[in-house]
Amino acid sequence: MDWQGQKLAEQLMQIMLLSFAVIAFASGYIMASFQMMILIYAAGVVLTTLLTVPNWPFFNRHPLTWLDPSEVEKHPKPQPSANVTQKKKPVKK
Amino acid sequence: MHSFGYRANALLTFAVTILAFMCAMASLSDNFNSPTPSAQVQVLNINWFQKQPHGNDEVSMTLNISADLQSLFTWNTKQVFVFLAAEYETPKHSLNQISLWDGIIPSKEHAKFWIHTSNKYRFIDQGSNLRGKEYNLTMHWHVMPKTGKMFADKIVMPGYRLPQEYR
Numbered sequence: 207m208d209w210q211g212q213k214l215a216e217q218l219m220q221i222m223l224l225s226f227a228v229i230a231f232a233s234g235y236i237m238a239s240f241q242m243m244i245l246i247y248a249a250g251v252v253l254t255t256l257l258t259v260p261n262w263p264f265f266n267r268h269p270l271t272w273l274d275p276s277e278v279e280k281h282p283k284p285q286p287s288a289n290v291t292q293k294k295k296p297v298k299k
Numbered sequence: 300m301h302s303f304g305y306r307a308n309a310l311l312t313f314a315v316t317i318l319a320f321m322c323a324m325a326s327l328s329d330n331f332n333s334p335t336p337s338a339q340v341q342v343l344n345i346n347w348f349q350k351q352p353h354g355n356d357e358v359s360m361t362l363n364i365s366a367d368l369q370s371l372f373t374w375n376t377k378q379v380f381v382f383l384a385a386e387y388e389t390p391k392h393s394l395n396q397i398s399l400w401d402g403i404i405p406s407k408e409h410a411k412f413w414i415h416t417s418n419k420y421r422f423i424d425q426g427s428n429l430r431g432k433e434y435n436l437t438m439h440w441h442v443m444p445k446t447g448k449m450f451a452d453k454i455v456m457p458g459y460r461l462p463q464e465y466r
Binding site for chain 1: 300301303306307309310313314317318320321324325328373374375445
């Protein structure tokens with residue numbers, strides 16, 4: 207899952223759970239049935255799990271574009287210059 | 300959110316938190332219910348009334364209990380426990396309560412009932428104060444919710460009197 211996919215999954219999870227909670231509570235209250243509230247919410251949790259937990263392809267639409275390995279050769283790592291680490295020896299004349 | 304386990308954990312935690320919140324709201328919604336229960340009790344007969352060998356008074360009576368407790372039930376009510384208590388005052392104690400009958404009402408359909416019964420539990424005074432005693436019959440109930448706060452209330456029915464003599 208790429209970065210944008212992770213953000214999408216988290217937001218989707220939160221929004222879906224909250225809206226199912228509101229729907230479940232409202233219908234349970236109106237129908238005067240606690241069981242109905244629990245059933246609707248349980249269904250909502252299962253649906254949200256199926257939608258946001260597995261790594262679906264639509265969470266991978268923004269892959270990171272890494273540089274090609276050949277770039278390493280074109281831009282070599284700067285090497286520490288040899289004389290920096292060495293102690294300066296007193297110069298004898 | 301980077302792995303299956305992390306997402307499953309986040310979802311479960313959030314789902315259970317919301318569920319707890321919904322249960323709290325369901326319990327709070329009980330406060331919008333203003334019940335109007337009613338109860339009547341008739342003492343049809345004093346079957347017998349005597350002094351036990353060691354000195355306590357005991358009464359057996361036949362009761363006709365009718366009540367309508369349907370308005371106590373809300374969508375968040377699991378059951379209602381109801382009991383009928385005799386309450387009276389003695390020189391030693393300002394309140395004596397003796398449970399004479401109880402019952403569990405499992406649903407709203409069973410909440411309007413009448414029952415013809417002798418006292419289910421023995422009506423014994425700790426002493427011999429019952430002759431000519433004026434007493435209240437009080438219908439107590441405890442509403443047991445599916446989630447949240449329990450409610451309890453009662454209806455006091457005053458003006459009952461026991462006979463002056465043992466029989």
